[in-house]
Amino acid sequence: MTTAIEWTDTVWNPVTGCSKVSEGCRNCYAFALHDMRHKAFQEGKRLPQQYAKPFKELQLFSERLEQPVKWKKPRKIFVNSMSDLFHKDVPGWFIKQVFDIMMKADWHVYQVLTKRADRMREIVTAYLEHEKLDKLPPHIWIGVSVENEDANRERVHHLVKTKASVRFLSCEPLLGPIDLSVHLNWLERDTGKPYIHWIIAGGESGSNARPMRQYWVESLRDQCKEFGVAFFFKQWGEFLPHEDDDEDPEFWVTDEGAGFVHTSIPTDDDWDYMNRVGKKRAGRLLDGQEWNQFPDGGERDAN
Template sequence: MAETSKIEWTDATWNPVTGCTKVSPGCDNCYAETFAERWRGVPSHHFENGFDVTLRPERLQQPESWRKPRRIFVNSMSDLFHEKIPDSFIAEVFATMARTPQHTYQVLTKRHGRMRSLLSRPSFRDNLAAVSPHWPLPNVWLGVSVEDQKWADVRIPALLATPAAVRFVSAEPLLGPIDLYGPIVPGRGRPKLTYWLTGRPYWDESKATTTSTGLTMAPLSTGPRIDWVIVGGESGPGARPMDLAWTELIADQCRGSEVAVFIKQLGSRWGKHHKDIHQFPPGLQVREYPEVARG
């Protein structure tokens, strides 16, 4: 765990688990694996077992000693929803987050299915009731990594179906164009609605009223949506190039939908010579955070 972090969109990292395995092309040049495997076999080193999944129970309470509020990236060296991490251990991580409401926790995963399944269970929520009366936890942001349209189509719907105070997408490393509008929902006499960034429309039956003629009316509301998008290219040895047009598309869609967007870096092609955000194209000089939590 580090009290500070070089990751631009967070303040600190907390790793109650280290180690992971690859699940999609975005993992191919994993920085965490490269770092950890350097030390495999070194006696008594923290990464003596390289990038094997390793629980670190001695770290579970570490954020409780931090009094100053900060944004904390959970498991920057792993994936909290990896299949080798027991449900009970994940529950302990969430209990720590519940006990430290002064912090904001950023949980990023490629295991979208397990995240949705586990956090949707009433038993998981009930086990946290003694620690916090709130569910979802208001200080926990949940996100999925999406490197291209294929994985956006798979992971984002699962994210939107997961209980969360804030939902975010990390398009890093961005390996192809991504349309974040999601499937088109035809409107009746209205422009077509796009629900990943604006929320799927539905008739809110809880607010239904009956007119004097017996007609039942209900307002059109929207369901869960993406609250924040991080964009970044790939860097380091063997980095795959990112087309600036892909980044511009995401930035434009977020801007048009009033969704916070954070352009982290521009990858190996542009980023090699344009590392300062003030050197980015004007439309990409943006690093925003979500202002409010949406249920």
């Protein structure tokens, strides 16, 4: 299935359904999209059978497991864009089957992203021991979602201790400043490079989107540049920093409550002027350029 997600080529969903675990989940696009279609399904619209159940009910689709084997052209595959592979309700035997397919169809690159970093580490460790492997091969990328400093402290240490060739962070929606210096200073013995190889950053979109302050994303970009980590800026989201001196800004945004929007000037001196312009108009330029780096050192293809 093709996708508009900028950092991948296609999505593969052997599992659908999830539950919310942190602030990054509050306005989850997958929840909203699935449950909108679930409502339409109940009203009689002809939709795939997966929409017969609400998103909070996890569903396993064994018939989808072989899809990557049938895709002969190599591509980057986002695994479970409509779920979390390491959700507690996904049985270990099914996760093993997903990994077996990724190992089998090794002409693709698989991007596995989770908020359940502790279970991910446990299952990957068990899988490697069972398969007698030292670490996951370079075509299987393992990542964790990190929306703020709380998520950083909770999840990233599990990621860096997971034996993978490529590890990444998705800082989207970015809801506050994140300091990764402790993790980026920790270097792999065999490569001399940080244990984190790629960072994606982006603001939130949708009707209830929270704004992303410019210095939050610039800080991540600068940390990547300092430590030699690939950086991909996905989008500003709904809000864009105000730059037109001829117009009054719509909002004053502070760090209070993770991107708190004020409609009048806050009492402190730390805020950004921002306008709500919509995802398309806001675009994905940071300091006048796109950031399309990947962990292999390459840039995103122009087409």
